Amino acid sequence: MNFFYGINNNLFKSEIQIPLFQNRDLKKLNLRLFKTYPEHNKWILKEVENKKESENFYILRNQDILDNEIFFLADEKIFDEFNDKKLENFNNFTDTRPAFRANFKIYLDQGGFSSFQSEYPYSMITKKGTLLSSISSLANSRADQNYVLIKNIFEEPIEENFNAYLVNYKTKSIEEQFQIKTNYINCIEISSKLIKPEIFLITDKYLGVPMYVSIKNNHLSFEHTHPPHEYIQSENKFIKVSNLKKEINEIIA
């Protein structure tokens, strides 16, 4: 099961197109759109109504999106099944190969826009861990501003602070530290002086999806980085990634 999300802050506006068809089967499913968000240590469930703009998509515009909300497709049984203490794998409609994705677009009032096909799989929300991402692999020193957005979804309805760091792999030092929070889309500005090959983004407690935004003259670039294990295809990939993470984690220990 996949969850979807957007962003709505003073820098970026967003739009999400959540399809009502699978990518290998155009047959429409009669599913409804729901959102949930954490409040006082409970997941609040609400149906998102009147956002089906065609038979194929739910379209969520900027005013429909908050930074702590996540969206998912389900049928009416969700009201009986929903557990306000823990997100569950409610259905398998979005378990497809290739992955079931929603178009997640960010845009500026001046006209620039950029998007990617986005999803947050259920398998990620049950785990704690650290994310690792190379800053210069997507941040652009030619741009006027660079940001990294970190979306975390954790199964429990907690709004807990944790740390993100920009670390220097060569000097084994912390260049910058940020406080971010769970079940939220966090936004961090990256100084152009830190867009260097040896600078990595790492978190200390929770996973997340790192997405990079660059801006210049109202043009935008928006893309996520791959998780490190995608660089290795052989069976030892998790050992290799674990070794690298261990090495980088020692910098923030």
Place this chain on the structure above:
Amino acid sequence: MKLLLKNLYNSEFSILLRNSINFRPIYYGRVKKNYPTSISDAFLWRTDNGYKTLFKFSDILNLFYKIDNSYVEIHFFSKEHKLIKIEKINDLNLSNEFEITSKYLNDITDYGTFYIYHYSTNTKNLGNKDSISNRCYTGYSKNNNLYSFVHGNINTKYANIMSEATKDLHFSNLTNLSLFKNQIYTIQKNFQNFDKNELFFTNPTKFKINFSIGNKNFKLKPYNSILIEVKNPIISIKSNCMFLRPTIFSYEGKYFDVHHS
């Protein structure tokens, strides 16, 4: 006997049959070599219509295997898969970038594909089954505006990391086929409100593939690529290739967006 049946069930011919009747289809092939391999996606370069391309890649051998003297080769091909040039890059940083302009490509104003391979003669930390895949990021700038980035999407070719002698051999069987055009992939995006949409396809296989979008049919020779303008709000691709997903360019006013499908 069990092993024989298993091998038969997973043979190339059996997989082709299974894919043709959609019975437990196998979308991707696997590298089965007794030497370490470097797998490359088929990346798109564009120098047409005011475009230039920026390629960003990591030194994976250094980062994960602590091999610090490796190098890469980037092989540039035309859309008809004719080799244009090979760029060898030594002295790698952990993260690197390379700009591809019309001038760099011998004044070619067009589009095509390129592949990246990592090589090293230092193999002390590499096992025979090790296999790396540089997914990389390609940025596209139109009329010298900001590069908009997209990640690699499909494993296509691979090479022996440590063999100088065979470095010009690039094997591929990483995407499987069906006998029939029975694979349907619908892009989960509404294309309706854009001024223009382009889809970039590359054939990731060593065989000719057929595909159609609506009532238009296309054929792509091995590793050839094609840029197609589409007008439908919903795009379904019917193909005999088990994994044929385009890179999308959508335009609105003076701005454009690029992403994978």
